[in-house]
Amino acid sequence: MNLLAVSVNHHTAPVEIREALHLSTEEMKGLLADLRKDVFSEGFIISTCNRTELYGIPIQADYSYKELERFLLDRKPMLSVTDEHFQKFFSCSAINHVFRVAAGIDSLLIGDNQIFGQVKESFQLAESGQMAGVMLKRLFDSAIRVGKRSKTETLISEGAITVSYAAVQLIEKIFSALSKKNALVIGLGETGEIAAKHLRDKGIGKLTLTNRTYEKAEKLAEQLHASILPFSSFKDNLKDFDIIISATSSPELILTAEDIAKLAKKRGGNPTILSDIAIPRDISPEARKYDTFFYHDIDSLNIIVEQNMKKRKDEIPKVQQIIMEEMIDFFSWFNSLEIAPTIKSLRDHFEAIRMEEVKSQINRFAKEDQEKIEILTKRIINKILHHPTTTLRKTAENGVNSPEAIAKIAMLREMFDIKN
Amino acid sequence: MKPLVDILNWILPLLYILCFGVYTWDFIKDVRRVTNAKRLFLFLTLLTHTVYLLARTAAFQHPPITNVFEIFTVLAFSISLSYFILELVTDVRGTGLFIIILSFLFQIISSVFIEDLVEVREILRSNLLGVHVFHALLGYSALTISAVYGFLYLQLYNELKHSTFGLIFERLPNLEILEKLSFYSAVIGLIFITGAIAIGTIWLPRAFPNFSMGDPKLIATSLVWLVYAIGITARLTGFWHGKKIVWFSIVGFLIALCSTIVTNFISKSFHSFY
Numbered sequence: 001m002n003l004l005a006v007s008v009n010h011h012t013a014p015v016e017i018r019e020a021l022h023l024s025t026e027e028m029k030g031l032l033a034d035l036r037k038d039v040f041s042e043g044f045i046i047s048t049c050n051r052t053e054l055y056g057i058p059i060q061a062d063y064s065y066k067e068l069e070r071f072l073l074d075r076k077p078m079l080s081v082t083d084e085h086f087q088k089f090f091s092c093s094a095i096n097h098v099f100r101v102a103a104g105i106d107s108l109l110i111g112d113n114q115i116f117g118q119v120k121e122s123f124q125l126a127e128s129g130q131m132a133g134v135m136l137k138r139l140f141d142s143a144i145r146v147g148k149r150s151k152t153e154t155l156i157s158e159g160a161i162t163v164s165y166a167a168v169q170l171i172e173k174i175f176s177a178l179s180k181k182n183a184l185v186i187g188l189g190e191t192g193e194i195a196a197k198h199l200r201d202k203g204i205g206k207l208t209l210t211n212r213t214y215e216k217a218e219k220l221a222e223q224l225h226a227s228i229l230p231f232s233s234f235k236d237n238l239k240d241f242d243i244i245i246s247a248t249s250s251p252e253l254i255l256t257a258e259d260i261a262k263l264a265k266k267r268g269g270n271p272t273i274l275s276d277i278a279i280p281r282d283i284s285p286e287a288r289k290y291d292t293f294f295y296h297d298i299d300s301l302n303i304i305v306e307q308n309m310k311k312r313k314d315e316i317p318k319v320q321q322i323i324m325e326e327m328i329d330f331f332s333w334f335n336s337l338e339i340a341p342t343i344k345s346l347r348d349h350f351e352a353i354r355m356e357e358v359k360s361q362i363n364r365f366a367k368e369d370q371e372k373i374e375i376l377t378k379r380i381i382n383k384i385l386h387h388p389t390t391t392l393r394k395t396a397e398n399g400v401n402s403p404e405a406i407a408k409i410a411m412l413r414e415m416f417d418i419k420n
Numbered sequence: 421m422k423p424l425v426d427i428l429n430w431i432l433p434l435l436y437i438l439c440f441g442v443y444t445w446d447f448i449k450d451v452r453r454v455t456n457a458k459r460l461f462l463f464l465t466l467l468t469h470t471v472y473l474l475a476r477t478a479a480f481q482h483p484p485i486t487n488v489f490e491i492f493t494v495l496a497f498s499i500s501l502s503y504f505i506l507e508l509v510t511d512v513r514g515t516g517l518f519i520i521i522l523s524f525l526f527q528i529i530s531s532v533f534i535e536d537l538v539e540v541r542e543i544l545r546s547n548l549l550g551v552h553v554f555h556a557l558l559g560y561s562a563l564t565i566s567a568v569y570g571f572l573y574l575q576l577y578n579e580l581k582h583s584t585f586g587l588i589f590e591r592l593p594n595l596e597i598l599e600k601l602s603f604y605s606a607v608i609g610l611i612f613i614t615g616a617i618a619i620g621t622i623w624l625p626r627a628f629p630n631f632s633m634g635d636p637k638l639i640a641t642s643l644v645w646l647v648y649a650i651g652i653t654a655r656l657t658g659f660w661h662g663k664k665i666v667w668f669s670i671v672g673f674l675i676a677l678c679s680t681i682v683t684n685f686i687s688k689s690f691h692s693f694y
Binding site: 173294 | 580585597660
């Protein structure tokens, strides 16, 4: 199989290169159209914040990795990119790589859930751009199956592996019905925003946001159906919240020991979660000493992240086993697409039908006619198969596993339900 | 019938320890297949225990409440049965090992020391006594479960407070659920204890001419009842919750345990049957 692939990813390139080579959906569509013109007969592109990858079956058999790299860099010029920044894959290794990506074990955050959706979108783009033939469609099916099986049959995506999500996971270990709880998120930088989104996803009862830049809070509040408190006066309402997550970039404490003491008094015996996911810290660690306060800073949340990451790493061998099974399945299918075995299978299939029918009817004929029946039915089968056989042989002359041959063979096998 | 009783007497501790093993295996490894199988295993253990109790009653012509070790096997049964119902109702499956181990301990002591008494005091054949004792046992089983959940609450609370996230953190349900399980078990326990006291108050003066309100078992049970009644009222009125109420459950259980030991094994009165 002559599937060719190049990849610039977090293993090979720093973030500025990955950013520069990142392709938007529109750019991917354009690039696919260009690839289709004179590079690939079938192909697809995966582009996320951590990787940009081009896969395809070259029209010219001698098309090289270098040419494919040049093709990408011509459209996304980046002077500092060198050959070293590219990983190269061919045939079996390319299939293995795309399966690893779909399963999330090649991601920066192992078991990342987002990548599976992004891979699926890439496949859809290739199909809508008419860049997916019989072979790639089958590859897409297998890759999607790898992704799904990895999630359902292993624990590769279990547990929080970001500090924001770990904070929410911790909240779920304290409160049972989040729909009855009030949460406040202080600071809406990237971490705070993600934490707010996680809380909304978990069905928090009432979500309130506060941020120095009011407009930013307003925008996110609209998106998450949250309310807003002015940053200058949010402390007046602290007692109303069961969960307080702080993620500002303030160099000083946002909630001092004094604020915490006042809050403890006002909250009475009601449990309160204080998650400090800021560096430097926003909430005074004095909060720890109150019995009903559950205070966690970034260090304690990192313990959960590290534990979950280790567990995910332990699951990698199981995912690799799934990948192996799916690769065996894919290549069994692919190898069945060769011309000679297909012609033999086709003939065997027809011969089996002929023999079955002859066997069931042969006694209706006189002894002296039975041999003639054998000869006659064999001749009919030969005549029926003559044209398909010669057509397949001619197709093979255009090259082994050419897209045309694959398409014809796959259709033939499907129509006559030939599996071996 | 007697051979069946003898066989089941030794099969039961084996089943409880296996059950404990399956629940422990699932707690440590979190294997999805075991998660469902363990409930079935507990059900089969309880079914076997039911057969044993019925066979014992039929074989010796009296309910199995005539000596301490018969009481122990009923206690083992009622603890696991209460847990099983709680697991079915709440679908909280990760806490069974902490409860089933108690059933195993009661059952193994019972299996080793139990006597086959055919001749028992006439008073012990009373049906009202049977209802009275079963109420008391179910009540104490529920209080035991309440204390176990209280203990688990404290373990998880400590892990959360000190950021030491181990198996307890991973496998146990959240603090609110543990508190609810502990509280509802205590409520159920109090209801049964109330039933036991009510039946006892009606029946005891009739059955015993030397009945006295100063009976140690009566005083101890009333004290336990009072402790739990105060705790439950405090929780219902919102006066206490969280760690405080959990401690209350644990202290209540310890009082119940101490008073049971004292009244059953040390002090003697008309209320002592064994």
